[in-house]
Amino acid sequence: MPSVLITGGHSGIGLAASRELVAKGAEIVLAGRSPERMGEVADELRSRGGSVSTLALDMSSLSSVREAAAQLKSMLAEGTIAPLEAILCNAGGRFDGDVSYSPDGYETTFATNCLGNFLLVELLVPQLVDEGRIVFTASGTHDPDTPDGRYIGGVAEPDALTLAATGKDGSKPLSASKRYATSKLCTVMYAYELDRRLRRSGSSIASIAFDPGAIPDTAFLRGMPRPVQVLAASSPMKWLQKRMGITMSTADFSGASLAELAVDPRFADASGKYFQAKEGTLTAVPSAKLSYDEQRAAKLWEDSRRLVHLSTEEEAPVLR
Numbered sequence: 544m545p546s547v548l549i550t551g552g553h554s555g556i557g558l559a560a561s562r563e564l565v566a567k568g569a570e571i572v573l574a575g576r577s578p579e580r581m582g583e584v585a586d587e588l589r590s591r592g593g594s595v596s597t598l599a600l601d602m603s604s605l606s607s608v609r610e611a612a613a614q615l616k617s618m619l620a621e622g623t624i625a626p627l628e629a630i631l632c633n634a635g636g637r638f639d640g641d642v643s644y645s646p647d648g649y650e651t652t653f654a655t656n657c658l659g660n661f662l663l664v665e666l667l668v669p670q671l672v673d674e675g676r677i678v679f680t681a682s683g684t685h686d687p688d689t690p691d692g693r694y695i696g697g698v699a700e701p702d703a704l705t706l707a708a709t710g711k712d713g714s715k716p717l718s719a720s721k722r723y724a725t726s727k728l729c730t731v732m733y734a735y736e737l738d739r740r741l742r743r744s745g746s747s748i749a750s751i752a753f754d755p756g757a758i759p760d761t762a763f764l765r766g767m768p769r770p771v772q773v774l775a776a777s778s779p780m781k782w783l784q785k786r787m788g789i790t791m792s793t794a795d796f797s798g799a800s801l802a803e804l805a806v807d808p809r810f811a812d813a814s815g816k817y818f819q820a821k822e823g824t825l826t827a828v829p830s831a832k833l834s835y836d837e838q839r840a841a842k843l844w845e846d847s848r849r850l851v852h853l854s855t856e857e858e859a860p861v862l863r
């Protein structure tokens with residue numbers, strides 16, 4: 544069975560996906576910035592019969608992404624891990640509190656949720672087997688025309704240069720909610736633009752966007768005050784959110800859905816689509832109107848290339 548690289552596979556939705564992938568017989572590479580936690584989860588997955596490796600990766604740091612990609616290439620070349628069947632760009636989060644910047648000087652949410660994943664994909668696409676898949680964990684908050692998007696307060700223009708520099712020129716930065724929702728709009732646009740580039744070059748690799756739904760029980764809200772986290776995960780609050788039309792799910796169901804999108808033959812023609820996990824059902828649904836804007840997506844891609852300083856040698860030929 545080929546291997547699956549999963550970022551943030553040691554917690555929340557990613558952990559549930561890792562467990563499901565092991566149950567399906569896949570070899571797993573856990574990538575993240577928490578070696579101890581990944582080690583514990585790797586032991587747990589091995590006790591379930593899984594073959595598991597770990598890879599140090601801080602998504603907010605471009606040099607860390609480059610180092611992780613180089614290490615994964617060596618592991619593949621040496622045969623330490625099986626050929627790569629899927630890349631799950633799942634790590635990410637909302638970064639509450641004052642705006643902060645990555646080691647490369649980019650706003651933390653955009654650096655982590657967007658540029659880290661973008662660079663990882665650019666560097667690793669050529670390593671995937673034929674008909675391999677890339678799945679991006681997005682969020683329903685990216686669509687301001689849905690209750691999920693309205694609840695979080697809408698999105699800003701998906702412009703990489705502006706998002707990376709928000710608050711830097713002395714102007715008021717975007718709110719944490721808007722930084723998050725916009726980063727997920729960009730994530731959906733990356734998935735669609737990647738699909739278009741792959742199709743143009745005749746590649747058999749699939750690019751899929753995934754909304755896991757609202758799951759307040761993961762560590763997702765860790766940047767919020769503790770009482771807010773407890774309230775968000777309470778039964779009355781979940782009931783209220785459901786009444787408001789929020790897309791509700793559980794870590795187990797959404798993790799299993801992510802695993803299916805990665806390897807299940809049922810999703811062999813899923814490229815260029817957006818899937819949503821909602822109350823026990825996984826279906827392809829439309830994403831935000833803006834996410835289908837091809838001109839904006841092409842600009843987002845090219846600007847992201849500039850921001851990650853992608854060299855000609857690093858450019859994947861299938862993505863030119």
Ligand SMILES: NC(=O)c1ccc[n+]([C@@H]2O[C@H](COP(=O)([O-])OP(=O)(O)OC[C@H]3O[C@@H](n4cnc5c(N)ncnc54)[C@H](OP(=O)(O)O)[C@@H]3O)[C@@H](O)[C@H]2O)c1
Nearest residue numbers: 551554555556577601602603634635682757758761762763
């Ligand atoms: N829970 C929800 O309601 C919800 C809804 C829609 C979308 N999502 C998305 O689902 C994905 C998984 O979130 P979750 O709910 O499972 O929350 P989670 O348990 O907090 O998982 C997030 C994962 O991302 C990792 N991560 C964050 N920053 C990182 C960095 N700089 N470098 C490497 N790894 C980093 C975390 O690693 P550490 O342990 O090192 O922090 C963690 O493993 C995220 O992309 C999130 O935006 C969640």
